[in-house]
Amino acid sequence: MAEYFHKPVLLAEVLAALRPKPGGCYLDATVGGGGHAAAILEAIAPDGRLFGCDRDAAALEAAQARLSGFTGRFELRRANFATIADWLPPESCDGVLFDLGPSSAQFDQAERGFSFLRDGPLDMRFDKNQTLTAADFVNCATEEELEILFRELGGERAARKYARAIVRERALSPAGFQTTRQLASLIERIAPRTCARLHPATKVFLALRVAVNDEVGSLRRGLEAALKVLKPGGRLAVITFHSLEDRVVKEFGRAWTHARAGSAEAEAAGFCIPATPRLRLVVRKPIVPSSAEVRANPRCRSAKLRVFEKV
C-alpha cells in the first residue's frame, strides 16, 4: 500500500460539533485515512459504533489500518455517500460527518492526477471503478461545454480563453491531452498576467475534478440521505473547501431549517422544501480553522465547517 498521509482538519471543532457519546452510533461519510473516525471512535468508547464510507479503495485500506485498534466497533464500506440511506437504517445515527474533497494523500499521489503541481495522468477519479476521467472531459467536450464547466464549476473568469485554447491544441495531436503537466503548461502559457497568488490552473483543475466525480450531485443527494439516517437530536457536520460546495450546504440548511418559508434559491438549488423545519442551525456562521491550524496545515486554509441538528 502506498503511504497515505492526511491530517484531519478542524478536529477539535468537529468533535465539539458532533458531541460523540459513549454507546452512540456515528457515520463518517468521507472516512479517508480515518483521522476523524479514530477520534470519534475514541470518544464513543467502550461500545460506540462507527460506519465509514469512501469511494476510494486506497483510502479504505488506509482507514482499515489506522482503525485497527477499534476492531469490532467499526464497519467500512466502499460507496458514494449519496447512497447512505440505502444501507443504513432510518434514524440510526447520532451524528454524521462529511469532510469533502480530496485528501492530501490523493493530492500528493501524482498517479491520481488531482494536482497540477505533479505530472501524472489526467485522471481525478475518487473511484477507480468509474470509467470517466478528466482526460475524457478535456479531449471530448465541446468548446462551449468546457467554457461552461470552467466558469460554473470553477468560477474561472478566463473560461472561454482556456476552452478555446484546449480545443485548438488537442486538434494538433491524435492523443489529445493525457497528462496534468500538458494541461497545466498550456494554461500557464496563456494565462492573463495578474498578481494573484493562485496558480492559473487552480480553477480549471477544480472544475474538472468536480465534474468527473459529480461532486455537486453527490453532495445534494448525500445531505438529503444524511437527514434520513440521523436520529432526531442527531448532529450533522459538513466541512467544505470551496465556495460551490459551501453554497450547496448553505442552501440545504436554509431549505430544511426554514421549511416552506425557505428561500427561493434553496428550491431552485433542487432541495425539496419540507412542511415543517427538520433541522436547526447549531452555528450561524461557518467555523473556520484557527491561524495556528492554518500555519501548521496550510491546506486547511479554505475549510468551513457548518453544523446542523435534526429536530
Ligand SMILES: C[S@@+](CC[C@H](N)C(=O)[O-])C[C@H]1O[C@@H](n2cnc3c(N)ncnc32)[C@H](O)[C@@H]1O
Ligand atoms: C478530505 S478526505 C477525508 C479525510 C478524513 N476525514 C480523515 O480524517 O482522514 C475526503 C474523502 O472523501 C472521499 N469522497 C469524496 N467524495 C465522496 C463521495 N461522494 N462518497 C464517498 N466518499 C467520497 C474521498 O475519496 C476522500 O477520501
